[in-house]
Amino acid sequence: MKIIDKYILRKYLTTFAVMLMLFAPIGIVIDVSEKINKMIENKIPLVDILIYYFNFTIYFTNLLFPIFLFLSVIWFTSKLANDTEIIAILSSGISFTRFLRPFIIGASIISVFILLMGFFVVPKASEGFNNFRYTYLRGDGKQAMRGDNTDVYRQVSNDEYIYVNSFDVVSKTAYNFSYEKFKKDKLEYKITASRxxxxxxxxxxxxxxxxxxxxxxxxxxxxxxxxxDAKFNFDLEDLTPVVYIAETLNLGKLNQFIEKEKKRGSSNINVYMVVLYKKYSIPVSAFILTIIAVAVSSMKRRGGMGLSLAIGIAVAFSFVFFDKIFGTLAEKSSFPPLLAVWFPNIVFGILAIFLLRNAKR
Structure with missing residues (x-):
């Protein structure tokens, strides 16, 4: 690796890290301002709050990862262009494709990092984040996930059905439980319990x-x-809400969970598939957004860095908008989850190729 590659790669990674460290505290401050009254009202222990914001930071940065990455590349590439460093590099005989190599290496490092985070770390953080939110902020501080939207009614086999009004993931307790066992389409027996x-x-x-x-x-x-005491033919995960459980499972458990739900003929299978496919699509977006950012900001503009940043913000938020719209479309309709999750990458991948060709000229 040449000196210029190390220089650009170091700029790429350090700017991305600084961008995360700048925006994460802003997200925390905004979240605190929205929830401080509820925290005081429920007398939440300080340790629980600190753990929550540790999980919140991981959850928040993973959610807005495309924006942070895009803005960081736009920022330092625009600075290189304004300082005429890019002109000097290209004038020395280095092609634009060769100039792009350290950016691709940086995108590869971040993609592997995000991929592993999505497989193993983010699910655990999501579990802690949602545990706190449902226990202290939506509930009464004692029972998690109570309310009108917490009813869970599931078919766990061909002749077994369960229902719970709410589920506390901390104490692993479900409330207003009922279990129905059928035999040849006729109810054989029904079990109920307050919890x-x-x-x-x-x-x-x-x-x-x-x-x-x-x-x-x-x-x-x-x-x-x-x-x-009794044993039942259903798992603890069957008592938790649909999206909540999908977000909290690591890759291996999520694949097993999806296979089990497919056999049961679950009507919510698209929700699980969206969560699974996003684990792979988000790291790929690092390459696409990096190429777009370099192509947009590598040219020295009369408007300076401000114009490049404005374009970058517009593109980044457009990407997130497409990602959310099509993800929701797949969850709420019969739209194929695979196409919905990868559609933003396909559209912006085509845009990246177009901008890259213009940048080479």
Whole structure:
């Protein structure tokens, strides 16, 4: 690697890191200003708040990664152009394609980093982020995910159905639980409980205010107990809301979860597929946005860096807009998830090729 490659690569990585360190505190300050009243009202422990904002930083930077990357490349490439460094480099006989090589190396490093983060780190951060949000900010500080939008009704097999009103991921407890077992399209028995808690050590569930109604030909048999342990043919993840659980699973568990949901014929399979495909599409966008940023900002403009940054902000937000619109379209309709997730990369990839050809001229 030549000196010029090391110089550009160092600028690429350091500017991206500085951009993250600049915008992450801004995101935290905005989030604190919105939630400070709720935090004080619920008397949230300081340790929980610090852990939340650690997870929030990872979640926030992963969400807006394309904008940070694009702006950082626009920034330092425009500075190189305004200082006539790019003109000097190209005048020395280096082609524009050769000049682009350290940018591609930098994009490769960041892509691998983002890919591994998306596979293993971001899901854990997303779990902590959502745990805090649903427990303290949407709930009453004691029970997570209570409310009108928390009802979960699932078919766990051909003849088994479960329902919970809400689920606390911290204590692994579901509220207003019901379980229905059918036999040849007829209800065999139904179990209800005010709450049901998962026991990690014994790998079973404890039900409170347990009631079991077994349907008979002439009359029903009712069994009651204040507390009862039992094993069921469903996983803990089946009790959690759709999008929430998809975001909190690492790559291996997410693939297993999707396969299981496909066999069950889940109507929400598109939601899971969007989460899976984005793990691969977001790192690829690093290459596309890097090429666009270099092509846009490598020319010395009369408007200086301000014009290049304005163009960069417009392009970056357009990319995020397309990403969100088509992601939501796939989740809420029959639009193919694979096409929806990759459509922004396809459109902006074509734009990158066009701008690159013009930049070479």
């Amino acid at each position: 049901i808690q998962w026991n990690p050590k014994t790998k079973n569930y404890t039900m409170y205010d347990y009631v079991k109604r077994t349907v008979g030909e002439l009359d029903d048999k009712i069994e009651k107990a204040d507390k009862k």
